[in-house]
Amino acid sequence: MQTKRTTFSSKWLPYALLAPQVIITLIFFIWPSYQALVQSVYRQGDAFGIRPPTFVWFHNFQALFADDLYLNSLRTTFIFSVGTTVLSMGIALLFAVMVNRMIRSRDSYTTFLVWPYAIAPAIAGVLWWFIFNPTLGILPYMLDMVGYDWNHRRNGNDAMIMVIIASAWRQISYNFLFFLAGLQSIPQSLIEAAAIDGASRMKRFWTIVFPLLSPITFFLMVVNIVYAMFDTFGVIHATTEGGPSQATTILVYKVYRDGFVNLNFGSSAAQSVILMAIVIILTVIQFRYIERRVNY
Amino acid sequence: MASINMDKLGKVYAGDVRAVTDVNIDIADGEMIVLVGPSGCGKSTLLRMVAGLETITEGTLKIGDRVVNQLEPAERDIAMVFQNYALYPHMTVFNNLAYGLKNRGFKKADIDQRVRQAADMLEIGQFLDRKPRQLSGGQRQRVAMGRALVREPAAFLFDEPLSNLDAKLRVQMRVEIRQLQKRLATTSLYVTHDQLEALTMADRLVVLNAGRIEQLGTPMEVYSRPATTFVAGFIGSPAMNMLPAEYMRGLVSADSLAHLPSKADLIGIRPEDLSLEPAKENEMSLSGRLMLLEPAGAESHLHLAFEGIRETMVVRLPHVPEVTEGSTLTFSIKREKLHPFDLATGQRVT
Numbered sequence: 105m106q107t108k109r110t111t112f113s114s115k116w117l118p119y120a121l122l123a124p125q126v127i128i129t130l131i132f133f134i135w136p137s138y139q140a141l142v143q144s145v146y147r148q149g150d151a152f153g154i155r156p157p158t159f160v161w162f163h164n165f166q167a168l169f170a171d172d173l174y175l176n177s178l179r180t181t182f183i184f185s186v187g188t189t190v191l192s193m194g195i196a197l198l199f200a201v202m203v204n205r206m207i208r209s210r211d212s213y214t215t216f217l218v219w220p221y222a223i224a225p226a227i228a229g230v231l232w233w234f235i236f237n238p239t240l241g242i243l244p245y246m247l248d249m250v251g252y253d254w255n256h257r258r259n260g261n262d263a264m265i266m267v268i269i270a271s272a273w274r275q276i277s278y279n280f281l282f283f284l285a286g287l288q289s290i291p292q293s294l295i296e297a298a299a300i301d302g303a304s305r306m307k308r309f310w311t312i313v314f315p316l317l318s319p320i321t322f323f324l325m326v327v328n329i330v331y332a333m334f335d336t337f338g339v340i341h342a343t344t345e346g347g348p349s350q351a352t353t354i355l356v357y358k359v360y361r362d363g364f365v366n367l368n369f370g371s372s373a374a375q376s377v378i379l380m381a382i383v384i385i386l387t388v389i390q391f392r393y394i395e396r397r398v399n400y
Numbered sequence: 401m402a403s404i405n406m407d408k409l410g411k412v413y414a415g416d417v418r419a420v421t422d423v424n425i426d427i428a429d430g431e432m433i434v435l436v437g438p439s440g441c442g443k444s445t446l447l448r449m450v451a452g453l454e455t456i457t458e459g460t461l462k463i464g465d466r467v468v469n470q471l472e473p474a475e476r477d478i479a480m481v482f483q484n485y486a487l488y489p490h491m492t493v494f495n496n497l498a499y500g501l502k503n504r505g506f507k508k509a510d511i512d513q514r515v516r517q518a519a520d521m522l523e524i525g526q527f528l529d530r531k532p533r534q535l536s537g538g539q540r541q542r543v544a545m546g547r548a549l550v551r552e553p554a555a556f557l558f559d560e561p562l563s564n565l566d567a568k569l570r571v572q573m574r575v576e577i578r579q580l581q582k583r584l585a586t587t588s589l590y591v592t593h594d595q596l597e598a599l600t601m602a603d604r605l606v607v608l609n610a611g612r613i614e615q616l617g618t619p620m621e622v623y624s625r626p627a628t629t630f631v632a633g634f635i636g637s638p639a640m641n642m643l644p645a646e647y648m649r650g651l652v653s654a655d656s657l658a659h660l661p662s663k664a665d666l667i668g669i670r671p672e673d674l675s676l677e678p679a680k681e682n683e684m685s686l687s688g689r690l691m692l693l694e695p696a697g698a699e700s701h702l703h704l705a706f707e708g709i710r711e712t713m714v715v716r717l718p719h720v721p722e723v724t725e726g727s728t729l730t731f732s733i734k735r736e737k738l739h740p741f742d743l744a745t746g747q748r749v750t
């Protein structure tokens with residue numbers, strides 16, 4: 105495709121127009137990334153400047169993969185990401201299918217379902233903190249009636265379920281919008297043809313609608329995994345702070361904790377570099393396969 | 401194989417919007433009925449009511465001996481060819497054809513045999529492994545046909561299946577669909593807005609306007625004796641000329657219109673019923689000034705104007721005459737070729 109070439113009167117104007125974005129990228133992305141890369145191969149000096157930072161090659165990385173806490177955090181992150189993605193996409197798809205059946209009330213339902221997305225993650229975290237609070241929350245109270253003793257402060261599984269729900273909740277809105285748009289782009293005549301071909305409602309969904317949604321599903325899967333791994337710091341910080349006994353310490357939270365609480369900058373930087381590599385891999389997967397996975 | 405009976409069928413949408421009113425059609429076993437009308441006349445709604453995609457709010461619909469008003473589309477034993485083909489884009493041609501059979505629990509060997517048989521009939525055998533997007537418009541059309549006939553349903557429903565094809569392919573597919581339908585002798589209901597398609601394909605055609613039947617009959621009945629001014633104007637190209645009777649009296653000799661009923665205040669003349677031959681017995685003559693001559697190869701269209709009348713007339717001749725524009729020409733027409741209508745009701749008067 106040919107794009108129109110704009111001619112600027114001044115030679116500097118295009119650079120000036122690009123400058124804000126370039127400067128922001130340099131200051132908030134390139135520079136910290138570079139710092140993290142450098143720090144990840146150093147052992148930090150002491151706080152008084154007596155012992156200077158020493159170059160330790162990949163010692164920080166080796167130490168990480170020998171550390172049970174880090175491996176445990178990897179596992180936690182995996183469970184958390186998969187849980188959040190499956191939950192938020194599943195519920196969003198269900199909502200989208202139901203709203204898509206409405207005719208007149210479709211727009212109002214859509215508006216209500218998108219609202220949660222406008223709420224800051226930390227606020228959402230506090231909201232869920234209240235709902236799940238073992239002493240005054242409504243959910244533990246109701247669970248107690250059916251004989252379940254909910255306490256996410258003691259029980260790691262409870263804590264994990266809580267952060268998954270709290271993280272998925274916000275993402276449902278986002279996924280819902282995409283699924284709804286996807287459903288609306290499927291021609292009605294396909295569903296009608298399938299109905300005439302003798303497929304039941306469930307069968308029509310699984311053999312026609314769901315396969316046609318697969319490009320969107322794949323796109324959302326990558327977006328949601330990235331969200332769960334990197335954007336859920338606020339939720340975890342506001343609810344469990346990674347506890348109890350590190351049961352909800354996902355990688356991003358561990359970077360923060362090791363770096364800013366425990367002040368182990370070398371290890372923290374090495375963890376950031378690993379996270380960076382994961383993001384790059386996920387992005388590459390998304391860009392490379394999103395076109396190919398479109399199966400029609 | 402089955403007949404289809406529509407008894408006082410009607411459709412009223414929520415909010416009292418009327419789409420179809422009082423439709424009575426009996427389609428015989430193996431017959432091809434074409435529903436034709438302008439867009440918004442309710443022809444597609446009627447077809448979708450037969451398919452079960454729209455609920456029936458009035459009347460009874462029978463396919464074979466069963467009343468099917470309340471049945472799901474799948475239970476009506478019909479197959480439909482959609483305007484946009486509605487092929488499943490993620491499935492191969494084979495699976496598109498096999499989908500309906502799989503859903504109905506056919507054996508694998510049986511499915512295989514039926515799909516190949518249908519594919520051979522439609523000459524799409526070499527495309528069975530392809531996806532619909534790898535096919536041309538005509539090939540997709542064939543696959544859509546194949547999906548309909550592979551199940552051997554009681555009736556075929558066609559919803560403007562040719563309107564997405566280019567002119568040449570449309571004529572070709574028109575012939576193929578008609579030949580196939582005759583060979584299989586499957587009861588068919590075919591919707592189109594193209595009057596030529598309707599005339600050429602139908603055993604009987606139904607002209608619909610504003611949700612009502614204007615006329616039902618064989619193509620030749622409808623063409624030679626249009627029941628209303630709407631049908632007269634819709635069927636035939638160029639359209640029938642309509643002149644008020646009082647103007648006609650000023651153009652032709654007094655006794656020429658004496659055989660027409662007195663209520664006939666609108667006279668229709670088909671463009672091809674006029675000829676340049678001198679008037680013989682039982683013929684009348686009529687003169688007009690030639691405004692424009694449109695030669696079209698094998699035939700020509702002559703546009704005439706008359707003294708003191710705003711209406712113009714089109715004449716279609718089976719040759720291109722040696723005449724000059726601006727000259728006055730005299731045409732003859734058989735008296736029985738005049739179509740008398742009542743201007744107020746739009747009905748033909750006899």
